[in-house]
Amino acid sequence: MTEPLSSGVPFRAAPLEPSADRVVELRARLADRAAERGLLDVAYRSLDTELGALLLASTPAGLVSVTFDGAAPDATLERLATSLSPRILEAPDRLDAAARAIDDLIAGRARAFVGPLDLSLARGFGRDVIERLREIPYGETRSYAQVAAAAGSPRAVRAVGTACRRNPLPVAIPCHRVVRSDGALGQYVGGVEAKQRLLRIEGAGVAH
Amino acid sequence: MSRAPFERIVERHGARVWRVCRALLDEADADDAWSETFLAALEAYPTLAHGARIEGWLVTIAHRKAIDVLRRRSRLVVGEVPERIAPDRARDLDLARALAQLPQRQREAVVLHHLGGLPFAEVAAQLQSSTDAVRRASSDGVRRLRVLMGEER
Numbered sequence: 297m298t299e300p301l302s303s304g305v306p307f308r309a310a311p312l313e314p315s316a317d318r319v320v321e322l323r324a325r326l327a328d329r330a331a332e333r334g335l336l337d338v339a340y341r342s343l344d345t346e347l348g349a350l351l352l353a354s355t356p357a358g359l360v361s362v363t364f365d366g367a368a369p370d371a372t373l374e375r376l377a378t379s380l381s382p383r384i385l386e387a388p389d390r391l392d393a394a395a396r397a398i399d400d401l402i403a404g405r406a407r408a409f410v411g412p413l414d415l416s417l418a419r420g421f422g423r424d425v426i427e428r429l430r431e432i433p434y435g436e437t438r439s440y441a442q443v444a445a446a447a448g449s450p451r452a453v454r455a456v457g458t459a460c461r462r463n464p465l466p467v468a469i470p471c472h473r474v475v476r477s478d479g480a481l482g483q484y485v486g487g488v489e490a491k492q493r494l495l496r497i498e499g500a501g502v503a504h
Numbered sequence: 505m506s507r508a509p510f511e512r513i514v515e516r517h518g519a520r521v522w523r524v525c526r527a528l529l530d531e532a533d534a535d536d537a538w539s540e541t542f543l544a545a546l547e548a549y550p551t552l553a554h555g556a557r558i559e560g561w562l563v564t565i566a567h568r569k570a571i572d573v574l575r576r577r578s579r580l581v582v583g584e585v586p587e588r589i590a591p592d593r594a595r596d597l598d599l600a601r602a603l604a605q606l607p608q609r610q611r612e613a614v615v616l617h618h619l620g621g622l623p624f625a626e627v628a629a630q631l632q633s634s635t636d637a638v639r640r641a642s643s644d645g646v647r648r649l650r651v652l653m654g655e656e657r
Contacts, residue, residue, distance in 0.1 A: 314522040322522070322535060323514060326542050335546045340511075373509040383546055384509035 327387035337381035340373065341388035342366035343395045345402050347467075347490045352391050352398065355380065358412030359394040362465050364486040379417060401467055404497040407434040409468040417464035421452065425459035432473045435498045439477040461485055473500070507554075510546055517559055518542075520621060521566045527619045528570040528603055528611075537573050541566040563620035564630050567612065574604055602652040610645030613638045618646070 314322070330336040338360070340353040349366030352359060353376055360380065363372045377384055393411055400406035418426045428446045432438050444456045460471040466485050472494040476482040484491035525537040544565050552561065603611055609631070616627045628635045
């Protein structure tokens, strides 16, 4: 279809390919300039942790999303594009502090997430529940029923489970501290093993 | 309606946009035009009409940004050439300089079709012309480029 530009020389398009290094550099610079001009609505990076590869995303307001799919983030990125903004770029530098704070929590070097959080992905009752979760002290657990009561809807135990599963900021907001009334762990968005590990690091006593 | 994360757009079309910029500019300026292209695209992206052809849109912006830079530096690009430069780089400069000397319509057709990879029908739509006219402009442009670059050696 395209007449080859190289036929008969005296020039060809081949030298016009950008090198891989240049592409990396250009993309980093693009993210910086976009942020300077207020065009970067969502920045993201992956983070390798003992819980697996996480995907962290932030808005100018703070860390907005933590998910356990850092190795294959396409579905989450699509969701963020729809629910927040399609102006999304990979910008690891912009998430350095948040990544360190998450890493500190997972490694047991910190007792609470240090840094700004953007809760705009949690709405309605889910948001109420998330706010209550932040009040559960480090190293302690609460039952789904207790959280429901604290959120002012004692009968909404199931909805609390749903809200925990939909917590946009696991690890940073400790939904892992909510367990079943009988002491069993219950589910976790990052898998039961991750929940167990987080609680063990905190020194919380739980039945298995 | 959902829209792909912009990062995917950069991933998919970054190299093509750079080729268009680099065809008209030296490396440093091409980098700038590349950034300006994607910044302009990022700004307009949320309001871009659904169903719009992303690559045609990007190539058009890239061409415009590259021409902006070229206009600012036209004397530099068309004028002096450093005496000792690597052969590859010399050829790139030749191409950029030769392209800059084409009549605008020919240059646009060559850049959009050969470097931007748009089919002639799409080039025609971008330039508000007919497919036959842009095909002719492109082949006239390529012929002229060969003459220009042959003469300069």
